[in-house]
Amino acid sequence: MIRIGIDVGGTNTDAVVMDGTQVLAGVKAATTADVMTGVVEALAQALAAARLAPGAIDAVMIGTTHFTNAVVQRRDLAPTAAVRLGLPATASLPPMVDWPDDLKAAIGGHAYLAHGGHEFDGREISALDEQELLAIADDIRAKNIRAVAISSVFSPVNTECETRARDILKKALPDVHFTLSSDIGRIGLLERENAAIMNACLCDLAKLVVDAFRNALDAAGVKARFYLTQNDGTLMDAAYAENFPVLTFASGPTNSIRGAAFLSGVSDAIVVDIGGTTSDVGALHKGFPRPATVAVEVGGVRTNFRMPDVFSFGLGGGSLVVDGPKGVSVGPRSVGYKLVSEALVFGGQTLTTSDIVAAAGRAEIGDPGKVAGLDPDLIARAEARIAQMLEAGVERSRLSAEPLPVIVVGGGSILVKGAIGGLEVLKPNHFAVANAVGAAIAQVSGEIDRVYSLASMSRAEAIKDATDKATAIAVSAGARAGTIEVVDVEDVPLAYLPGNATRVHVKVVGDLDVA
Amino acid sequence: MSTLKTVRIVEAADLDDIATGGAILGTGGGGDPYVGKLMAKEAIRRHGPVRLVDVEGFDDDALIAPVCMMGAPTVMTEKLPQGEEIVVALRKLEKFIGRKVDGLLCGEAGGINSTTPFVAAAATGLPLIDGDGMGRAFPELQMTTFGMCGVSATPMALADDKGNCVVLETIDNRWTERLARSCTVDMGGSALLAFYPMDGAKAKQSTVRGTLSLCAALGKTLRQARARHDDPVEAIRAALSAEIIFNGRVRDVLRRTVGGFARGEADIEGLDAFKGHRLRLAFQNEFLIAERDGETLVTTPDMISLLEAETGAPVTADAMRYGVRVAALAFPCAAAWRTLKGLELVGPRYFGYDLDYRAFSPA
Known part of the structure; x- marks a missing residue:
């Protein structure tokens, strides 16, 4: 069975062609603003490198950190209303009460409390109030909010309030996206509601991205079955993924940890996946990503997904380097897929981590002449800051003093200079496309x-x-x-x-x- | 009042450590302190910090009222409180007694109730005593050192999210538990209460002292152990002078709901030094009996705390799932429980196990 694994990151789109357990080819293309062009390019390169016709492909597995990046960077998020049914209960802790202020602001922080919900024993807490919901609908329309997340107390055991509220709201707001918390999560109102709100605010982006994937496969002539990888490293149908982008949240780290294990043959290690925008650190335990047993935070928000225990921070090959009065700062803003046009070394105007590495003579990228004039002191301080961030990230995932190796994968691996915090660093073959390998072996x-x-x-x-x-x-x-x-x-x-x-x-x- | 000695001023940020410590003393039950922590933080942000005081400083005739949340842990993470319940209950109790309360007390230092008294203390500005009535978590409200010292749980006020408030006066604390439990079930599975009103003299006699500071200290120990990459389980073991009685992976959890309580058994398969061994934990909200390879090792009221093996995060009976790697810690309960009267209230036979209490002493 021939399959293609594709990883669409904020900066690069990688593709691997695998035949059974053999990696036939691995290639990298730049992620493009429309997503599609980058996927088409990666597919064409991969097929050419493996000397295969599009018709030879049996399955395509796509992993993407696109949705996680959007939340982490607070961009491309639709203004979203959180409608919670449960009054008078739950008023002490309104929706998004434990969210970081900037993320709340990015989606507008629109929280509505309404009557409804169930007791644990199936009784209503209070009756659903149609007039109250219609007034909320008016407010949502006036504020031009495009997405709504509905949560209701005890909806995992009785979905009726959420579906009825959606039907009422949808009549008044026909063009708005709805996410129901009962479709996504388990018991635990705040965590389930958080996941629903994040899913809703990603709805516009999800349509765009999944359409782009579909078009890219058509354009490349690939007619194979098409999947997206989800949190736990398993596959979901593309049409399903379009409505539930939140289920892809941890797929990036899961794919990179599984890919790193596959490529290195090591079964116990810390895995650092450095992309263009973020770095993800996770632990490989007996060949599998170590699962988180406590509530997992995504972009600072608590959820109750079952996910690998991964710590993400804003360091990548495209991270902005800014020298200010308080010293040099790196990330979390990144030029992302615009690295090849905006970074100094590629003739752009923005100082990025890749420019620092190129100026230090540690990577052959772009035109070294364009960074020759950088202040050596700034280069040294930026390198020290990058090393510090990597060490802090690895330290956080390291739960014992035992000296495990660190497997470094991902396109941003050039940022790693020697050991990290005294730990041995491994870069396996195809390290730059480990995520795509992880997707292909999903x-x-x-x-x-x-x-x-x-x-x-x-x-x-x-x-x-x-x-x-x-x-x-x-x-x-x-x-x-x-x-x-x-x-x-x-x-x-x-x-x-x-x-x-x-x-x-x-x-x-x-x-x-x-x- | 001028003799009150402040143990510490508790700010919103301190609640993280207190909630972690509360979960450890929760011994698997008492509910996830996260919701209580968020509520306490909100209350402190709105009204200002809480003054944690030594019980010794109260006059013998001061009026002290413990407060807590009652109900099923699962309900508390799903049906969040309305917010005013605890103050409504306290004010109703004051009105019934005809006197203002001088100090608040924590009913139960384990689980969610390690944090709920901070909501009431912030909202009312009353000092909160550093101590509680259990030194851990227990499922029923007569299981307190207050009751053991002859304090009646009533008059007691319960309030729900809808604004209902019930005042109970009963013939004994078992009846209080029974009637309060039916009220709580009718109120939707959770209620906030003010109970065991007592004078300063009784509070000094009956309080398990220092347990809220212990919660804060345990939380801090765990946080620092993680930051230093010390073994977090070992750090907590040392802080409690406990014994690690098992390391393993959860194989199976059998749960059933009987009379509003989550009862069940967990089967844990040994790893590392315990490879080839089995641990069976019996729980009724809290872990009550630990049996290793068929031999009874720990019995209630001695404490069994389950920690996630790598992070040291406390694992509740509710959160136990297939595959989770855990370490089981055991340590002695508050001395007051190791008496004839104490064991009658909270010993294995009270919970329906055909076992005598055997005092656990850590190796």
Whole structure:
């Protein structure tokens, strides 16, 4: 089975062609403003390098940090209204109460509290009030808000309030995007609501990006199945991803950690993936990304996704270097995909980390003459600052004093000068395209989330039944039977339903059958 | 009042450490302190910092009222409070008694209730006593050192998100628990309360002292251990003079809801030094019994705290999931519980286990 893994980062679009476990070719193209041109370019280069026709490709897996970057950089986010149903409860902590101020400001900070929601036992907290919702709709229209996230107390066990509120609001606001919290998260109102709001504010960008992918594949003549990779390193259908961009949030780090493990053959390490805009640091534990067991923050916002434990910070090959009265600062602003036109070394006007590395004579990029005039003192201070940021990032992910190796991957790896904080640094073959390799080796999952009545079967039988069904789904989605592993089992008794009802959630993953 | 000794002034930023420490003393239950922490931070931002004081400084005839949140932990992370409940309950209790309260006290230092008293203290400007009535978390409201010292839980006021407020007067603390529990279930699974009103003399006699500062110290220990890359589990073990009774991975969690409580058992498979061994934890909100390879090791009221193996983050019984790597710590409870009267209230037999209490002493 021939497949292409593509990683669309803020700066570079990488592609690898793989045949089974062999990397046939790995290439890098610049990410373009329209996304599509960069993907077309990467695809064409990859096919040419592997000497394959577009028709030979069986599957395309795309991983992208586009949506995470948008949140981290607070850009391309749609003005979004958070509508929470639950009054009079929940008023003490309104939507976005624990968000960083700048992110709240970037999406407008529009929070509405309305009546509705359920008690734990299925009673209404208060009745949904249509007039109240219509007044909120008027305000949303007057403020020209394009996206709405609806959350309701106990919506994971009863979605009715959220769907009814959406229907009422949609009639008044036909052209607005809606995200329901119950479609995204689990019990835990603030975390689930946070994820829903972030999903809603990414809706415009998601349409743009997924369309661009689709058009790029068409333009390249590739007719293969097309997937996006999600948080846990498994694949989701492109049409689904368009409505749930938030599910791609941790796919970048997951892909890079899995890709780094695959390429280096090392199973325990710290992995640093340096892109153009951000660096992600995670831990590789026995060959898998170490999962976060506490609530994960994305761009400073707490969520309850199951994600790898990754720390991101604003350092990349395109990060802006600014010398000010308080010393030199690096990032978090980045020229991103405009690196090849805006960086000094490429004839632009902006001083970036890549210029510093080129001026220090540590990388052959662009025209070294264009950075020859940089103040050596500034270069030294900027390099020291970069080293300091890398060391702080690695330190944060390192949970023991044990000297693990650091695997450095990603296009921004040129920023690393020797060891990081005294730890040995490894740069495996194809290190620059590890993310794309991780996407290409993404796993297939099968998931079951349903209510069983334990009147007629035991809990063990219910879990076994759910596991068998999830396994069948994974196999039919292309997983090889022998590789399937249970990654998640959860059963929650629903006290208020008759017949000892229990909600059972099982997720299994397996390797894509590449035979 | 002039003799009151300030232990520390608690600012919004201090709540992070207190909540972490509260989760450790929560011994798996008591609810996730995150929501309580956010509420306390909001209250301190709005009204100013909280003065944490030594109980010794109160006059013997001062009026002290403990406050706390009651209900199911899952409900508290989902149905957030309206915000005024705790002050409504306190004012109702004052009105019923006909006297203003002079000082607040924490009912339960484990879990979410390590932070809820700060909401009331910030909003009212009243001093908060450094101590509590459990030294940990327990599921029922008669399980306090206050009650053991003869303080009645009533008159007691419960308030809900909708503005309902109930005042209870009962014949004993078991009845208070029972009636308050039904009220809480009817109120939607969570309520805020002011209870166990007592004079300064009783507060001095019955309070488990220093537990809120202990929460702050444990939180700080964990934060600093992480920053220094010391083993966070070992740092907490040392701070509590505890014993690590197990290292392993959660294999299975059996839960059922009985009478409003999450009851269950967790099966943990040993790793590292404990490879080939099994730990079974029985919980009713809190971890109550630890059994290693079939041998009973720790029994309630001694403390069993589960920490995420690598980060040292406390793991609640609710958050235990398949595959999570944990270290189990055990340490002795407050001395007051290790008495005949104490074990009657919170010993294994009270929770329905056919076991005698065996005092745990860390190796």
